[in-house]
Amino acid sequence: MIWLTWRQLRGSAAMMAALLVLLAVVLAVTGPDLASRYAAGIAACTQDDTCGRFYDRFFSGHEFSFMALSLVVLVLPALVGLFWGAPLITRELEAGTHLLVWNQSVTRRRWLAVKLALPGLVAVAAAGLCGLAVTWWSGPLDKSASENLALMAPLVFGARHRPDGVRRLRLRPRRDQGMVVRHTLPAMALTLAVFAAVQLAMPLLVRPHLMPAVTSTFELGQANMEGIGINQDRGGVVEIHLRSAVPGHGGAWVLSGSLVDPAGRTLGDGAEVTVPISTTSGPCAPSGSPVMDACAAEINRLGYRQKATYQPLERFWPFQWIETGIYAFLTLGLTWLSFWWIRRRLS
Amino acid sequence: MTSVLQAHELGRRYGKRWALRECTIDIPAGHVVGLVGPNGAGKTTLLKLASGQLEPTAGGITVLGGRPAGGPEQLAKIGFVAQDTPVYAGLTVSDHLRLGARLNPRWDAAMARERIARLGLPLTHRAGRLSGGQRAQLALTLGLAKRPELLILDEPVASLDPLARREFLQHLMEATVEHEFSVVLSSHLVSDLERTCDFLIVLADSRVQVAGEVDKLLATHHRLTGPRRDPDRLPADQHVVSARHTDRQSTFVIRTDGPIHDPAWTVTQLSLEDLVLAHMDQRTAENRRAALEVRR
Numbered sequence: 173m174i175w176l177t178w179r180q181l182r183g184s185a186a187m188m189a190a191l192l193v194l195l196a197v198v199l200a201v202t203g204p205d206l207a208s209r210y211a212a213g214i215a216a217c218t219q220d221d222t223c224g225r226f227y228d229r230f231f232s233g234h235e236f237s238f239m240a241l242s243l244v245v246l247v248l249p250a251l252v253g254l255f256w257g258a259p260l261i262t263r264e265l266e267a268g269t270h271l272l273v274w275n276q277s278v279t280r281r282r283w284l285a286v287k288l289a290l291p292g293l294v295a296v297a298a299a300g301l302c303g304l305a306v307t308w309w310s311g312p313l314d315k316s317a318s319e320n321l322a323l324m325a326p327l328v329f330g331a332r333h334r335p336d337g338v339r340r341l342r343l344r345p346r347r348d349q350g351m352v353v354r355h356t357l358p359a360m361a362l363t364l365a366v367f368a369a370v371q372l373a374m375p376l377l378v379r380p381h382l383m384p385a386v387t388s389t390f391e392l393g394q395a396n397m398e399g400i401g402i403n404q405d406r407g408g409v410v411e412i413h414l415r416s417a418v419p420g421h422g423g424a425w426v427l428s429g430s431l432v433d434p435a436g437r438t439l440g441d442g443a444e445v446t447v448p449i450s451t452t453s454g455p456c457a458p459s460g461s462p463v464m465d466a467c468a469a470e471i472n473r474l475g476y477r478q479k480a481t482y483q484p485l486e487r488f489w490p491f492q493w494i495e496t497g498i499y500a501f502l503t504l505g506l507t508w509l510s511f512w513w514i515r516r517r518l519s
Numbered sequence: 520m521t522s523v524l525q526a527h528e529l530g531r532r533y534g535k536r537w538a539l540r541e542c543t544i545d546i547p548a549g550h551v552v553g554l555v556g557p558n559g560a561g562k563t564t565l566l567k568l569a570s571g572q573l574e575p576t577a578g579g580i581t582v583l584g585g586r587p588a589g590g591p592e593q594l595a596k597i598g599f600v601a602q603d604t605p606v607y608a609g610l611t612v613s614d615h616l617r618l619g620a621r622l623n624p625r626w627d628a629a630m631a632r633e634r635i636a637r638l639g640l641p642l643t644h645r646a647g648r649l650s651g652g653q654r655a656q657l658a659l660t661l662g663l664a665k666r667p668e669l670l671i672l673d674e675p676v677a678s679l680d681p682l683a684r685r686e687f688l689q690h691l692m693e694a695t696v697e698h699e700f701s702v703v704l705s706s707h708l709v710s711d712l713e714r715t716c717d718f719l720i721v722l723a724d725s726r727v728q729v730a731g732e733v734d735k736l737l738a739t740h741h742r743l744t745g746p747r748r749d750p751d752r753l754p755a756d757q758h759v760v761s762a763r764h765t766d767r768q769s770t771f772v773i774r775t776d777g778p779i780h781d782p783a784w785t786v787t788q789l790s791l792e793d794l795v796l797a798h799m800d801q802r803t804a805e806n807r808r809a810a811l812e813v814r815r
Contacts, residue, residue: 176618
């Protein structure tokens with residue numbers, strides 16, 4: 173049975189291996205160079221304390237390849253599911269060959285077990301290798317990424333690490349759908365839809381609640397303020413533009429942030445928040461740029477704070493493990509379902 | 520003699536529709552059994568139940584003394600060639616032989632190779648590039664080289680041209696003589712079965728209409744032609760299979776174990792095809808009789 177499954181898989185496995193080797197070669201060629209330039213840049217910037225700017229420059233210089241690679245790692249499981257998972261069983265059902273193989277001296281249970289396990293292991297190995305390679309390559313970039321692309325950010329979170337088991341989820345349901353749907357093309361379409369749904373639902377609906385998010389207030393400063401200015405159009409009010417970041421917790425995933433007044437009332441969130449403070453006298457009266465720091469200090473002194481709900485970076489690994497657990501649980505359930513299905517329903 | 524297949528009140532339902540119901544048969548070993556019936560009569564359902572691909576909704580079935588698909592040993596004893604003889608289009612002929620060798624403990628590699636060579640199938644060809652007849656022969660080879668005690672073939676020749684059809688059945692016959700196993704073979708064409716089968720099951724309307732050895736069936740079925748007569752006035756041991764009436768004449772197909780004494784009848788032998796058609800026609804005949812009675 174293993175021989176047959178491997179014989180059926182080997183063409184696409186070879187294709188996958190070729191693509192992986194190509195990716196690995198590209199990464200191996202460019203990776204050391206990237207790392208050495210990063211090291212050189214850090215060495216240079218620590219002397220004159222301009223590392224913030226170096227990070228920005230370094231990252232934006234490689235933003236395209238960074239995004240592209242993250243996308244590859246995210247999309248790879250979808251492609252594997254699409255081209256391996258979905259047809260794995262539907263193609264047999266369509267061609268009627270399941271009747272051929274089920275009437276050899278192999279039980280259906282064993283057939284399904286091998287059919288799920290072997291391509292599953294190959295796919296997990298491939299995805300794991302791909303994830304490891306990309307993680308290694310983009311190490312310097314992860315360190316210099318801005319808050320929107322930090323490790324905890326939804327796009328990057330999914331594209332990092334997990335050398336182990338998570339990706340099996342991605343393949344497994346394909347086959348289960350395959351048995352239910354019975355035709356290759358609809359199964360492939362459904363695969364894509366479910367993959368998209370899971371990829372959206374996990375970061376948007378589930379991940380923020382895996383652990384209770386931390387809510388805390390912070391003084392306003394460089395780390396959490398994009399800018400502060402006086403808007404003359406609206407009668408000279410002080411406006412603060414908040415960042416989705418919190419001071420002292422680099423790389424945290426900020427779920428929501430707002431500006432609160434000394435009494436704890438929310439003044440507004442996101443883009444421009446108007447602070448009710450005098451702009452005709454005092455530190456915030458318009459008279460030149462250096463004063464803006466004084467204005468911010470004054471706002472802090474009066475008790476205005478950023479109130480943010482966030483998941484700190486330390487939770488990266490716990491989150492990865494919890495999600496692995498969820499996916500593994502789903503996988504087990506779906507596998508059980510597919511064994512039940514093949515016993516009861518299919519013929 | 521032992522039975523290869525015993526079914527008792529066997530039934531299978533798809534949703535609300537019964538594909539097969541109240542099927543009670545006992546097929547003794549050593550026969551080539553023809554399963555005949557119109558399309559949708561339940562032939563495939565019965566064969567799938569026998570090979571364990573379907574679970575019965577009602578009743579029970581025993582094949583070679585075991586539950587169908589009860590385990591690897593049971594699977595090894597039964598060969599099954601599915602409708603349209605599916606093979607893996609992407610695998611070569613020799614891949615298929617390896618598949619058989621890997622998946623079957625009793626695989627007869629020498630026989631498989633010999634058959635493929637005799638048929639002239641090129642080993643390196645992908646199965647998808649074979650003709651329909653060659654594909655059917657490849658599927659049959661897989662079924663035969665498994666060395667089953669019972670080989671089930673579901674409409675194996677339906678998609679073949681007459682020549683390939685005859686060749687396929689001939690090869691099957693030769694193999695049964697050589698290796699002594701039982702065969703159950705379905706078709707909706709009696710002519711396919713006439714040359715090959717010595718046991719016949721007629722399925723129509725999801726039910727078994729008649730089952731028995733061909734010789735015995737032919738010996739007990741008669742066509743009676745004579746003056747018009749009501750079927751109820753026939754002797755009690757003469758079971759009417761079908762009846763046709765004109766204004767002055769009646770034609771009955773009856774089944775009886777006893778001799779026919781009534782001199783009013785002209786008694787003729789039935790061909791197997793007529794016999795099968797009479798049984799398939801039974802329901803419509805009953806309806807027609809009801810109509811006749813109403814008219815009088």
